[in-house]
Amino acid sequence: MGTLKYAILGLLNRQEMTGYELTKAIEHSLLGSWRAKHSQIYPELKSLTQKGLVKYEVEISGTVLEKKVYSITEEGRSDFLHWESKKLPLQPNTKDEFRLQLYFSSCLPPEKRIELLEHQLALHQAKLQKLKRIIQKFDAIPPTEEPYFSDYLVLGGAVAREETSCHWLKTCIDLCQQRLNDSQKD
Amino acid sequence: MGTLKYAILGLLNRQEMTGYELTKAIEHSLLGSWRAKHSQIYPELKSLTQKGLVKYEVEISGTVLEKKVYSITEEGRSDFLHWESKKLPLQPNTKDEFRLQLYFSSCLPPEKRIELLEHQLALHQAKLQKLKRIIQKFDAIPPTEEPYFSDYLVLGGAVAREETSCHWLKTCIDLCQQRLNDSQKD
């Protein structure tokens, strides 16, 4: 682990930022590849500063408000680049509460199981629409050297995953429904 | 959160088990919907026992070795069933170290990025094969009331996700390669 470190270093490698901006960037720009609350980011920045991987300068915005603008150091950059070119192991199975619930769903009345599946389907469909609206903003595939090219790849993966989720949920609903109808015919 | 609780209650609702067997069941039978080490499971069992949601009886295996065979109580069952029929929110974006790495990969030489993608592809292909071997053991779709029916649904989802991952990684490789060739032609 210790991945948050690289999320921060990677972002600062592109552009200097405040802790607040890092929080927003992880929330929105990282396209769901990582997440962290500000309460985790500020202490991490403190520790990275102590280790000499990042540094900051205080800027005054308005008349009083102090902002710490963080940037990556040479040491930080070389640490980041080492991680960036490393072959990573397969990520362990994702914990997914709904999948767990579905796994145990044979103890539910058949209609209830379908209800839960349809609820999840609606949620995933909404998310898929949201992602599609974002990806439609690319009017062409950006050049490989551009950071936008990676954005495009990662976003494409997110869309593909949501499409698969929707398709899978529909298949589950169909299977449940089909068998529900069969039993009602008897 | 507190999902581990329901993973345990759900398994004990099907069958009584020792902590050791629960550990194995979460590792293998849950088909990747949850995971936990024994060092998390034993304390959780202790706490569930204190809350009266599970109970255990000591069995002697061989001549000395004591096993605690856990079973769910009525209170535990009603707690579990309440969770089991609850509409769950969309699960937050999965943290994925490789996706994060790819997101920052525009700072790598193009060949290196392809190398990382191919490494991931190989890992996902191997996993897909493993899942396919498991799903092939079902010679028909089990009846809805059977626990095996849920196994089948969840497993189907896992296969679909791996297929999507492989397809997505191949698309990424193609896009990178295509543009690499283009630039070499110049």
Place this chain on the structure above:
DNA sequence: CTACTCATGTAAATAGTTACATGATTTG
């Protein structure tokens, strides 16, 4: 002047991993 966003932290609790620790039983 009010509501919203910018801005930075800490505290407490829960969740999860890795390492430590031990010993019995079974299978080859």
Place this chain on the structure above:
DNA sequence: CAAATCATGTAACTATTTACATGAGTAG
């Protein structure tokens, strides 16, 4: 009899979440 698996735990550390706490700047 050696190796693998069964069996149960604790300790220390790391990661993450939720809640607490505060205050400035900006736009309507």
